[in-house]
Amino acid sequence: MQKVRIGIIGAGGIANNHAHYYRQLPEVELAAVADIVEERAKDFAVRWGIPPSNVFTDYVEMLESVELDAVSVCTPHAVHAKPTIEALKRGVHVLVEKPMASKAADALEMYRAARASGKILMVGFQTRWSPELRAARKIVQSGALGKVYYAEATLGGRRRGIPGSPSFLKRELAGGGALLDIGCYAIDNMMYVLGHPTPLTVSAVTAAAIGPQREAVVEGGWGWDPSMFEVEDFAAAFIRFEGGLTVVFKESWAMHANSLGSAFVLGTKGGLKLSPLELYRDEFGFMTTTTFVLPQVDIYRERIRNFVEAVKRGGPSPIDPREIVIEMFIIDAIYESAAKGREVEVKLPPEVLKP
Numbered sequence: 002m003q004k005v006r007i008g009i010i011g012a013g014g015i016a017n018n019h020a021h022y023y024r025q026l027p028e029v030e031l032a033a034v035a036d037i038v039e040e041r042a043k044d045f046a047v048r049w050g051i052p053p054s055n056v057f058t059d060y061v062e063m064l065e066s067v068e069l070d071a072v073s074v075c076t077p078h079a080v081h082a083k084p085t086i087e088a089l090k091r092g093v094h095v096l097v098e099k100p101m102a103s104k105a106a107d108a109l110e111m112y113r114a115a116r117a118s119g120k121i122l123m124v125g126f127q128t129r130w131s132p133e134l135r136a137a138r139k140i141v142q143s144g145a146l147g148k149v150y151y152a153e154a155t156l157g158g159r160r161r162g163i164p165g166s167p168s169f170l171k172r173e174l175a176g177g178g179a180l181l182d183i184g185c186y187a188i189d190n191m192m193y194v195l196g197h198p199t200p201l202t203v204s205a206v207t208a209a210a211i212g213p214q215r216e217a218v219v220e221g222g223w224g225w226d227p228s229m230f231e232v233e234d235f236a237a238a239f240i241r242f243e244g245g246l247t248v249v250f251k252e253s254w255a256m257h258a259n260s261l262g263s264a265f266v267l268g269t270k271g272g273l274k275l276s277p278l279e280l281y282r283d284e285f286g287f288m289t290t291t292t293f294v295l296p297q298v299d300i301y302r303e304r305i306r307n308f309v310e311a312v313k314r315g316g317p318s319p320i321d322p323r324e325i326v327i328e329m330f331i332i333d334a335i336y337e338s339a340a341k342g343r344e345v346e347v348k349l350p351p352e353v354l355k356p
């Protein structure tokens with residue numbers, strides 16, 4: 002059997018998760034790794050059985066000198082676009098970590114590179130294999146909710162959960178904070194459930210509320226160095242969509258509250274709470290609440306397995322990158338609206354609108 006040869010770009014925390022699941026697939030060979038920190042690349046290669054000759058500090062050199070079918074791009078958010086485009090240009094399929102990029106313009110260039118090469122570009126939202134979200138999407142698609150007019154998108158927020166690494170906190174590497182890091186999930190989850198409606202306008206706020214405080218209590222209670230913190234730890238937005246639908250988005254890395262609540266969807270004939278999944282309706286002359294018996298799924302395993310299957314088939318991407326580019330334009334609009342202090346338009350280029 003011809004092996005699927007995989008390269009890893011960025012050998013930090015999440016790259017090990019990719020390698021773990023690639024290694025469970027007998028048809029996959031972990032063939033090469035690149036990280037600007039040489040020690041990290043070398044350690045990674047030893048851990049995952051990559052030959053020393055295929056360890057690089059420059060991913061372009063890796064792409065030039067090793068025959069690869071696909072790469073996992075596991076660099077900080079603002080470093081997703083360049084390696085992705087370089088790989089696609091050379092005919093290599095790409096699984097890039099979330100968020101797709103740190104800004105919409107980069108995401109659009111990545112999408113264009115994928116279209117030009119005809120190769121797979123998959124943004125690694127493992128949540129797309131969540132049984133809860135899949136069930137919610139089916140329920141919305143079935144029409145059981147009637148006309149959907151309002152939804153709230155959130156993962157519930159963290160009381161304290163600011164990532165400790167510069168990859169997430171330094172503007173140059175991260176591009177933004179809680180909105181990009183976990184807000185991208187809240188937005189993708191909701192867009193997926195609602196069937197990817199077209200956004201029109203955004204009115205938003207962001208805040209750096211807890212992160213800049215030296216005396217802030219962080220997870221575990223150890224010392225916190227606020228000089229690392231250059232991004233936002235809170236974002237909220239009021240997003241209008243075509244067809245009279247509104248979504249309120251809110252996400253937090255740190256706050257003086259336990260929870261921002263669950264994401265939910267309201268329709269004229271029914272409502273849904275996403276986590277845990279519950280369906281609210283009027284039935285038999287009574288108000289009913291339906292709960293679901295859902296399978297246990299290892300969503301990280303599914304994302305790697307589905308990516309590799311798509312590579313073997315030669316496409317298409319299990320997650321349409323066009324959908325994620327649109328979400329990046331929403332995120333851009335949230336930052337723009339927060340900076341300007343007023344509502345802004347979501348300026349979608351015609352090429353990402355539904356064909």
Ligand SMILES: NC(=O)c1ccc[n+]([C@@H]2O[C@H](COP(=O)([O-])OP(=O)(O)OC[C@H]3O[C@@H](n4cnc5c(N)ncnc54)[C@H](O)[C@@H]3O)[C@@H](O)[C@H]2O)c1
Nearest residue numbers: 011012013014015035036037038075076077078098099168
């Ligand atoms: N899907 C998930 O559940 C999940 C979980 C964690 C992180 N992530 C995403 O994965 C990405 C990386 O996060 P992480 O926690 O692994 O960060 P990390 O800081 O642990 O690792 C990033 C690695 O990229 C390397 N790097 C930076 N610039 C590079 C370049 N130009 N070329 C090669 N290597 C380079 C760094 O040296 C570092 O080793 C982020 O975008 C994050 O949002 C996703």
